[in-house]
Amino acid sequence: MNPGNILVAQGGGPTAVINQSVVGVALEARKYAQVRSVYGALHGVRGIVKEDFINLSRETPDNLELVAATPSSGLLSTRDKPDEEYCARMFEIMRKHDIRYFFYAGGNDSSDTVRIVNQQARDIGYEFRAVHIPKTIDNDLACNDHCPGFGSAARFVSQAFMGLNLDNRALEGVLIGVVMGRHAGFLTAASALAQKYPDDGPHLIYVPERPFSTDRFLADVDRVMHKEGLCIIAVSEGIQDEAGEAIATKLATTVERDAHGNVQLSGTGALGDLLAGLLKDKLKLKRVRADTFGYLQRSFMGVVSDRDAREAREVGEMAVQYALLDDKDGSVVIRRPILDYGVEYALAPLADVAGKTRHMPDEFLNGEGNGVTDAFLRYCRPLAGSTLPRPHRFRAPKVAAI
Amino acid sequence: MNPGNILVAQGGGPTAVINQSVVGVALEARKYAQVRSVYGALHGVRGIVKEDFINLSRETPDNLELVAATPSSGLLSTRDKPDEEYCARMFEIMRKHDIRYFFYAGGNDSSDTVRIVNQQARDIGYEFRAVHIPKTIDNDLACNDHCPGFGSAARFVSQAFMGLNLDNRALEGVLIGVVMGRHAGFLTAASALAQKYPDDGPHLIYVPERPFSTDRFLADVDRVMHKEGLCIIAVSEGIQDEAGEAIATKLATTVERDAHGNVQLSGTGALGDLLAGLLKDKLKLKRVRADTFGYLQRSFMGVVSDRDAREAREVGEMAVQYALLDDKDGSVVIRRPILDYGVEYALAPLADVAGKTRHMPDEFLNGEGNGVTDAFLRYCRPLAGSTLPRPHRFRAPKVAAI
Incomplete structure (x- = not known):
């Protein structure tokens, strides 16, 4: 294959470790004599059609490491979804710059973009390798086995629920935490890592994989309140009813959709407030609070899983190796031959990953549809990092009444 | 003064470091031979009237240190505000248990409780020392100079806005972050610590100390959008109009009040969603998001300012010294003779602190009422801890168009 330039870009929602992947590409590529320069496209595919590149070969290793440790997409992102015509314009630019290797870090939508781009390259006979680098806090x-970005977001959600447990224990009530997750409940389920003491929350966990019933929700909360005198609830923003309609959209007066046709679920407290209102109205509960985690959970500065960061770096490095050493296209995937804990990497066909959504397997969810299993905890705990902070309680004995 | 037992309790909203103060009391008290036992009242003054105590003298130093490092009120809290009759019941219990020293960690309301209790003790001639230990994320x-609990919450808010900056730069739009603060804007203002690069947000900061005008708000956002193409906004939950009415309550259908007559502002996304709706309607902006930080900001596990933790410990230790060595009542206060950075402690009369609210001084707020001054940054930066994480950007040069 021709020597040429490398192009790397980031698409979709940011994560806390997505810059690790770009830096993994940039540093790994420096080892190959045939690589002239590593370009970064600003704002993903949008930067490609606009010929908006920076030359990452001019970055110092020191600054690359500093950016790698910074959350969110350092090359900036986009939600553009290229069609045939968009791709044709991308190739025109890439050809002009003699780009022969394209690495795109992103989720379902981004992997589909890589698939389209790759197909276009073949169709027009342009010598080209394109590798999708996995990234998504949704873990879908x-x-x-799991996706870079998920572990750090799971760590944030877990630490957040630890705090909500402690806070709500001090001043009893009901606390609903609304977590990102449109179709997959992995991140919401990670709230279960906050449980240390037997009475710790979240006492109830609702995910999109199980239909949400208002009646069952009310009965669940009523039961927990009678037992514990307080209740911590984790809810995915994407919970839906039996008919598949999102609970959040049922109450939205104006529905906002992005270029992929997705309805806005984050960046609004509506779902949490609706559920809190339900509990106040129907169960006559007084202190009901709803916290919607919003964008805090995916780019929070300073909460990173060490394992997640390492793997995000490695999928970038592996992407370069698959393309430059093996001359292959595809999507880098993570497998876990050792449950607690070791990973290995492989290259999957783009068509196997693109546009598909992985859901939580049944074995991770309890029969009642309101909690997770031990199998999920064993799966998730290592991903949140080698050292999760843990809460502690006083153990002093009661003083006898006089 | 008689030897006797010590009682320590926590009141009001939790902070990330309030357990440091209780542990400071417990460990300092162990040095005094005349102290028989250190009791902790569960759920603040409520636990006193219910005779619900644990014996902290039976805690190991190791477990005390583990609890000290755990956020929220380990002794649990209350929002009860004792009246004369409530106090009479408290004394009955305290006398039965030969409690001669009472330490209560809390905010404005709790300091007022200490004042009432202390007055009652004098009125009935009960030999008694009561010291208020300061605590509040509101810093009011x-x-x-500042209050234990504020520094860690300021650190959380600052790290959160660093993440929102990075996230919103990747996928441009408007992001409103709603921060706790009913009457004082210190915590919202701490969002300014997130600014590193000249174009970093928050670009606009609104606090309760300045009347909030919808028209000025719209003009401010419009100006920032034209200049930056994106806008990050920090808003106190307690912003109010010229007439002093809270913007949040203007839209609430049902208004919830606590025992102190305070309206619920936290644990709902309503204010953020109202402001986001305004921007969409009036400025025709498309991507407008609102994140309400809610309870995450005051008990989040794992985000603590080292200076804040140290001072929270010391105000507990000093409270014991003032009562047992100096035989004095009062409220422990923090002064800062060295701006960057050193503190000293003093004992203020309870009446000088109880029920009063400190607001941001004029020199901390800009003339437009939409931002903070350098004086505030110099004041606030050390409080968030000796090492705040910092974001980094790529510095690579643009690739020339072909």
Whole structure:
């Protein structure tokens, strides 16, 4: 294959470790004599059609490491979804710059973009390798045991619920935490890592994989309140009813959709407030609070899983190796031959990953549809990092009444 | 003064470091031979009237240190505000248990409780010392340079806005972050610590100390959008109009009040969603998001300012010294003779602190009422801890168009 330039870009929602992947590409590529320069496209595919590149070969290793440790997409992102015509314009630019290797870090939508781009390259006979680098806090990419970005977001959600447990124990009431997750409940389920003491929350966990029933929700909360005198609830923003309609959209007066046709679920407290209102109205509960985690959970500065960061770096490095050493296209996937804990990487066909959504397997969810199993905890705990902070309680004995 | 037992309790909203103060009391008290036992009242003054105590003298130093490092009120809290009759019941219990020293960690309301209790003790001639230990993420206690709990919450808010900056730069739009603060804007203002690069947000900061005008708000956002193409906004939950009415309550259908007559502002996304709706309607902006930080900001596990933790410990230790060595009542206050950075402690009369609210001084707020001054940054930066994480950007040069 021709020597040429490398192009790397980031698409979709940011994560806390997505810059690790770009830096993994940039540093790994420096080892190959045939690589002239590593370009970064600003704002993903949008930067490609606009010929908006920076030359990452001019970055110092020191600054690359500093950016790698910074959350969110350092090359900036986009939600553009290229069609045939968009791709044709991308190739025109890439050809002009003699780009022969394209690495795109992103989720379901981004992997589909890589698939389209790759197909276009073949159709027009342009010598080209394109590799999708996995990234999503939703953890919903097919063929992967888990996805870079998820572990750090899971760590944030877990630490957040630890705090909500402690806070709500001090001043009893009901606390609903609304977590990102449109179709997959992995991140919401990670709230269960906050449980240390037997009475710790979240006492109830609702995910999109199980239909949400208002009646069952009310009965669940009523039961927990009678037992514990307080209740911590984790809810995915994407919970839906039996008919598949999102609970959040049922009450939205104006529905906002992005270029992929997705309805806005984050960046609004509506779902949490609706559920809190339900509990106040129907169960006559007084202190009901709803916290919607919103964008805090995916780019928060300073909460990173060490394992997640390492793997995000490695999928970038592996992407370069698959393309430059093996001359292959595809999507880098993570497998876990050792449950607690070791990973290995492989290259899956783009068509196996693109546009597909992985859901939580049944064995991770309890029969009542309101909690997770021990199998999920064993799966998730290592991903949140080698050292999760843990809460502690006083153990002093009661003083006898006089 | 008689030897006797010590009682320590926590009141009001939790902070990330309030357990440091209780542990400071417990460990300092172990040095005094005349102290028989250190009791902790569960759920603040409520636990006193219910005779619900644990014996902290039976805690190991190791477990005390583990609890000290755990956020929220380990002794649990209350929002009860004792009246004369409530106090009479408290004394009955305290006398039965030979409690001669009472330490209560809390905010404005709790300091007022200490004042009432202390007055009652004098009135009935009960030999008794009561010291208020300052605590509040709102940073609004009179006589203090700053309050334990604020620094860690400021650190959380700052790290959160660093993440929102990075996230919103990747996928441009408007992001409103709603921060706790009913009457004082210190915590919302701490969002300014997130600014590193000249174009970093928050670009606009609104606090309760300046009347909030919808028209000025719209003009401010419009100006920032034209200049930056994106806008990050920090808003106190307690912003109010010229007439002093809270913007949040203007839209609430049902208004919830606590025992102190305070309206519920936290635990709902309503204010953020209202402001986001305004921007969409009036400025025709498309991507407008609102994140309400809610309870995450005051008990989040794992985000603590080292200076804040140290001072929270010391105000507990000093409270014991003032009562047992100096035989005095009062409220421990923090002064800062060295701006960057050193503190000293003093004992203020309870009446000088109780029930008073400190607001942001004019020199901390800009003339437009939509931002903070350098004086505020110099004041606030050390409080968030000796090492705040910092974001980094790529510095690579643009690739020339072909």
